[in-house]
Amino acid sequence: MEISNVRKNELIELAEFVADDFCPKGMIMPEIIATRSGITYNYGEYGTYFDGVLEHDAGEFHIYLNKQNILYQDNTRLRFSFAHELGHFFIDEHRNALKKGKSLHKSYHRLLPKNIIEYEADCFASNLLMPPKRFLQFVHKRKFDFSVIESLSKEFGTSLSATLFKFVEIGNYPIMVVYSENNKIKYHWCSHDFPYKYFKEHSSKKLPPLTVAGDYFINGITCEDAEIVNANDWFSSYEDIRGVKLFEKCIYPTYNNVVISIIWQ
Numbered sequence: 001m002e003i004s005n006v007r008k009n010e011l012i013e014l015a016e017f018v019a020d021d022f023c024p025k026g027m028i029m030p031e032i033i034a035t036r037s038g039i040t041y042n043y044g045e046y047g048t049y050f051d052g053v054l055e056h057d058a059g060e061f062h063i064y065l066n067k068q069n070i071l072y073q074d075n076t077r078l079r080f081s082f083a084h085e086l087g088h089f090f091i092d093e094h095r096n097a098l099k100k101g102k103s104l105h106k107s108y109h110r111l112l113p114k115n116i117i118e119y120e121a122d123c124f125a126s127n128l129l130m131p132p133k134r135f136l137q138f139v140h141k142r143k144f145d146f147s148v149i150e151s152l153s154k155e156f157g158t159s160l161s162a163t164l165f166k167f168v169e170i171g172n173y174p175i176m177v178v179y180s181e182n183n184k185i186k187y188h189w190c191s192h193d194f195p196y197k198y199f200k201e202h203s204s205k206k207l208p209p210l211t212v213a214g215d216y217f218i219n220g221i222t223c224e225d226a227e228i229v230n231a232n233d234w235f236s237s238y239e240d241i242r243g244v245k246l247f248e249k250c251i252y253p254t255y256n257n258v259v260i261s262i263i264w265q
C-alpha cells in the first residue's frame, strides 16, 4: 500500500512543522506536544488489543497508550505509538473524521501497515520523531558505520528499525536492510543508490550460506560486530564483482526466528 509522493511530502512538511513548533531543540517529546495542543493522555495496560488510540468526545481529544508487554527500558515503541496517534490529530482529514464520530481504527504497528490511514499516521510519526532536516544534520557529521544508526536511534528516541527505515529513505550513505525469517529473505529495503539489486538466491529466497545471516540460520552463530562478506555471496550482478567486499551487520530480534541484516559498502 502506497500513498502518493505529493501526499507524503505534505505529511513530512506537517510533521516537521509540528516538531519545530513544539520542540525546536533536543528530542521530540510527544507528551509536550499533546499537552500544549490540549490533548489529554494516559498510559495503561490494555492487553494486546492496541498500541494506542485517539478518542474524541464532545470536542475533547484523549490518547490511550498501552504499555502492556513493553519492556521497561524500551520506550521507543511507546513514543512511536504516541506520535502515530498525534498524527491522527494533526492530519486534518483524520481529525475531522473523528469529530464527525467516525472511528478510524485501532492502531496496530507492524512492519507493513494495514491501510492508508495507518500508513499516513506512521509517516507522520516517523517524520515527527525524526524531522528530516535535523536527521540529515546529524548524519552529515559522521562517516557511515552501524554505530551511526545506534547514535541516531539514541538521539531521536526511535527504535533501530524505525531509524533504519528513515536512513534508507533519506540517509547520506547507500545501505540495504534485509529482513529474513526462518532462513528465507522476506523483505528488503535499500537506498535508491545502493549498487546491487538482485539477490544471488533469487528464486529460492534462501539466505546464502556464506553471509552473516546465513551463518545464523545454518550454524546458529550470531555476530556482535559488522563482518566483511563478499558482494557475490549476497548478490548477482552483470558486472564482475569478484573480490568486492561489503560489510554486514546483523540484528537478532527475539521473535519468529528473525534476523535483520544491514549491508553497506
Ligand SMILES: [Zn+2]
Pocket (backbone or CB within 6 Å): 084, 085, 088, 105, 106, 107, 108, 117, 118, 121
Ligand atoms: Zn492509527
